[in-house]
Amino acid sequence: MKLKGLKLDPKKAYYRQLFFFLMTVFALSFLGVLLFTGGYSMRGLLASDRNGSFMEFFNKLILSGGDSYRSGSVTAPFALLFYRCLLLFVPGSVIDRYVPSRVSSAYPAEVKIYQEFNFPFILFSVIAIFLLFFALKALKKGSGCERFAFIFFIFLSSPMLFGFERGSDVVITVALCALFIGGKDSEKKIVRNLSLAALGVAGALAVYPLLFCILLLKKKRFIDAGKVLAVFVVLTVPALFIVGGGFAGAAKYIANIIAVWKENSLLLTGQLNFSKCLINLFAGTSASNGLLFAAGNIFACVIGVLAVAAAFLAKKEWQTAALVCGLIAGLAPLCETHLLAFFAIPLAMFLDAEDANAPASYVTLILLTLTQALVVSPDAAVHGYTRMFVTRLTGYGMLVLVVLVAATAAADFAKGLFRARKGDAAEGIGGKAQ
């Protein structure tokens, strides 16, 4: 009896099968290890602050009520306004009782106990989950089952779980970017404009999603890019004056970002960005901190410039999107694991668009999957689970992914150029012969 179903067709690509197989294996092994270790393995996935669950949300929420930028906040003005609106649901007397000082950047974790603080959190979570669910549904093509499976695995991916545990608004930002990708080429004008507005809102919430405008610029959709920027400005400027303290607040906001960048550049305990990928290699050597800092930043700049150039040269949209996501996570002053959630977007685009069977594409898919996979590993140094290995794995994985995609995009471009020249030459010879 022949098992036809098991016969692999060399001409056919098996990207979807590979992705779902890998994600299933990672998810099941994560759950198995979690139960087997009695829950201790979760420390290989989550932030090391054991009492810090959801605190990114609660800190921003409370901070939005005071002078945020003076307190060192790096939250964008529109995001602050969003949190200020949510804070309106918390009675002033309750805030005064539990968090009398609003000038800190970190608040007592005990606020999580009270319903008054939890209600805005529930609203926030409902908005985030709703947006992400329907955005991924709009982004991913294919059958209903495939879409749901994809959504399921992305929700249960490592960066998303990390983001949910921190209470990060990156979930909303990723959802808005996914909405942009899903609707930017729609035939309906209203859908197209709404998707542009979604990117504008994402930009207003976190600034860096504006990098997705590269997708518009490379197609010479300058008016559309202008619309995105217009939404960004319309949301950011008033918010800056309402909650950010005007231009002085803006200056402080930029100063805070630079301070965070300087403070965290040599901190190697968390997720690695481009500069930390280099610094980590030479951290044990005799190189001075200043040298490491400079070398790391030069390296990040080089990779960044290459990625931007490749993003413009790339023929395939998913390549551009992957490079943009690499820029977002790789150049972030404080790269957190949840920033890798952006890679869900090029992943969906890859699975829907890529059908040519190429080894490089398989490697790219594995690297993209790795950014989302639930991987935990024990750390012998602490006789338990830490994020040390996983953050290195995903950090270098991301770097290799960006380099690989950039190289492929450049190679494709060069090939196209070569063919075009060859064609011109042939045309020239043909013309002469005629």
Place this chain on the structure above:
Amino acid sequence: MGKKQKGSPVVKDLRKPHFKSFYYVLIALFLLLFFATLLLSGGTKLTAALFGDRVDTFMDHYNSVIYNEVKDPYEILVVYPPLASLLYKLCNIAIPADDYYSYVTDPSVLSQDRGLKVSQSFTFQFILYAIVAVLIFLAALCLLKKGSNAEKALFAAATLLSSPFLYMADRGNNVILPVAFSMIFVVLYNHENKVLRELGLISLAVAVGLKIYPLAFLLFFIADRRYKDLLREILYICVLLVLPFFIFYNGFSSMKLMLKNLFGFDAKRTTESNLAGQLDFKRMFFYTYGFTQRFTGIVISDRMREVYANICRYGMSAVCALGTIFTDKMWKRTMLIAAVIYGFPGSASTYILLFMVIPTALFLDEEKTPSFKNYLYLFLIVMTQVPIIVRSGDGYSRHAPTKISSAAVGLIVLIAFIELIAGFAAWNEARRKNGQKFFRSAGGALKAKFVNVKSAAAADASGAAAIGETAEPAAETTAETAETVIEPAAEPAFAAAETAAVQAETPESCAEGGEAE
């Protein structure tokens, strides 16, 4: 059909169904009002929307997880069925022991230390549970609700911001899962594909295994005379509800304990003194009695009050059951089942009203008859879903809002009761005209009900159907409206009208043919 009647465009337009606009406008208005009131009050009126204990958020989940540390949680008054307990056991295993014991000294204590919500070890399993539960719920909702993606998203948004959902989220209750699995069951119940139909049956068994209440959906099988399916369903339920007692717990002993806990819980909740929150059918009587007593001065003895309250409870449940059996409209069936799920158990809580999402979705997709009664039903369903802030006495508590949603459920059952009576009267009238004896015709009619004969046409011809959606539009609609309203004649509200018509045409043969289903 061919002739078009003249009339004002407004009147013509009103004859078309505007249920979706009506629903979304109502929901939007109530939500706007709710959030505006909350914001204007600086959040102080939140007390009218959520559970009274200000530090108990998510504790339904955390408490249940902690109880499952002991070998047999039924010894410590747990009322969840074993499948739910197993789910919580898995969550319990995912909490590192050192963190667990730094917060929990005695797992059997009813209310645990709320400070544990601070710890990552406790929150992570909750995050995993919540994500999986909400994903299953949203996926089921997308399967259930027809229409464009935008409409699905809109409906999902209305559901996620509904009063039962917000209350459920605040409590961290697991009702979201039984509701989701019930939705899957409803979607797959009449599916052409056998395997998917079977999956639907398993879904219902999972729902029952998690919360018991969805047992009421078994009425579907009785109504449609799908006894083989009913048997298989019972088998699945036994596997998921009964078998785990013997595999994971102490068998009959645990089962007895759970039932004892359940009845004890029920008896404790359904008392006359416990009228502050949501009202079940029994407490609806107590409340109405207390309310009317103030104005009329009528006094009923304690014993008789209890008797009447029980009559109210079982009577209203019987109305729901009969209504489910005698209607062919899925939205109406699920509405009455949701009503009995809410009203029969003593644990009536706001989050149980989440079951009303099922009839809402079905109503919006299926109902095409723009009758006053249907608008009234939709309005009442909406009233069970919207978050409302109303002043109760001196301040803002859940007293008044819970009474509004309870009254909505009560009114739904009341209208269903009136429909049943009217349907029965119409059917009896038709029987009398045909000169048939009561029992014979009743049996024949009921058997014939599910044979797909020209019942609708016959119903129109005989004019016997005075109630339900069958006769109303046929008699009243203009030719233009009749073109829009395609289905009403084919889907009578209560089978009495239909069966009367069936008898008029094919009294005996259909009775036999009914078995084929």
